[in-house]
Amino acid sequence: ENIFLVFLGIIYSLEVPKSVVEIGCGTGKNTLLLSQIAMKVCAIDFSAQMIEKAKEKVRSANVVFLTEDITKQWTCGNESADLVTCNLVLEHIEDLSLIFSEASRVLVKGGYFFICELHPFKQYQGTKANFQRQQESIEIPAFVHHLSEFFNTAKLHGFLLEDFKEWWHEQDKNKPPRLVSILLRM
Numbered sequence: 001e002n003i004f005l006v007f008l009g010i011i012y013s014l015e016v017p018k019s020v021v022e023i024g025c026g027t028g029k030n031t032l033l034l035s036q037i038a039m040k041v042c043a044i045d046f047s048a049q050m051i052e053k054a055k056e057k058v059r060s061a062n063v064v065f066l067t068e069d070i071t072k073q074w075t076c077g078n079e080s081a082d083l084v085t086c087n088l089v090l091e092h093i094e095d096l097s098l099i100f101s102e103a104s105r106v107l108v109k110g111g112y113f114f115i116c117e118l119h120p121f122k123q124y125q126g127t128k129a130n131f132q133r134q135q136e137s138i139e140i141p142a143f144v145h146h147l148s149e150f151f152n153t154a155k156l157h158g159f160l161l162e163d164f165k166e167w168w169h170e171q172d173k174n175k176p177p178r179l180v181s182i183l184l185r186m
Contacts, residue, residue: 017082021106023070023099024089028054034085035060042076044068071098076106083107085114091123091142096149100157104186113159113184119166120146121176150182159184 018039025031025043031054034041041063045051051065066075071093084103093099103113123144151161162185166177 017112019081020083020085021074021076021081021103023074023084023086024092025054025065026050028057030085030087031058031063032060035063038062038083040064042066042081044070044074046070070102071095074102074106076102078105079108081106081108082111083114084111087116088118090115090117090145090150092140094143096145096153097156100153100159104157104159107186109186111186112162113154113186115150115182115184117145117150117180118142119177119180120144122178125176147180154182154184159186161185 016037020034020038020041022031022034022041022043025045026047027050028043031041031043034043035058039062041060043051043054043058043063044066045054046067046069048067051067055065068075070089084107086099090096090099100113107113123142154161161182163181163183165181167179167181168175168177172178
């Protein structure tokens with residue numbers, strides 16, 4: 001089951017976001033879905049190559065792509081978004097505090113911050129993000145963030161927990177969860 005689609009169902013049951021900031025948009029897989037539900041999407045990634053791939057996939061007039069480092073202040077205005085979202089991004093960020101601070105700054109009161117990450121349990125077992133280039137597996141640097149770190153950092157920046165889920169592949173029901181999703185509200 002696509003977690004992002006489940007998340008979209010949660011958001012639809014609450015209210016449709018007018019303005020979305022997607023941090024770590026990568027190749028635009030989720031950006032495409034976001035462009036179909038929001039009036040405006042700001043998709044951010046540090047990699048110009050990823051942004052170019054995303055632009056090929058997403059040609060919606062309501063999407064703006066920005067190449068910038070999300071570990072520094074974002075160019076988004078204060079209280080300019082109803083939703084900030086990231087998918088498999090925060091494991092690559094050492095210090096989460098600035099991310100939560102920026103999400104808090106950018107969100108309107110009552111706005112949502114949706115996080116979906118590799119579950120720390122998988123990381124404890126040695127699972128690491130990687131991609132294939134030709135026949136070589138390239139490991140991407142990652143940092144383990146315990147669940148308490150997500151919750152404590154969120155609380156520090158004024159967020160309230162709206163929803164929390166752990167996700168397994170169907171064949172892995174008796175193993176540690178693969179992913180974790182957290183929906184926070186400002």
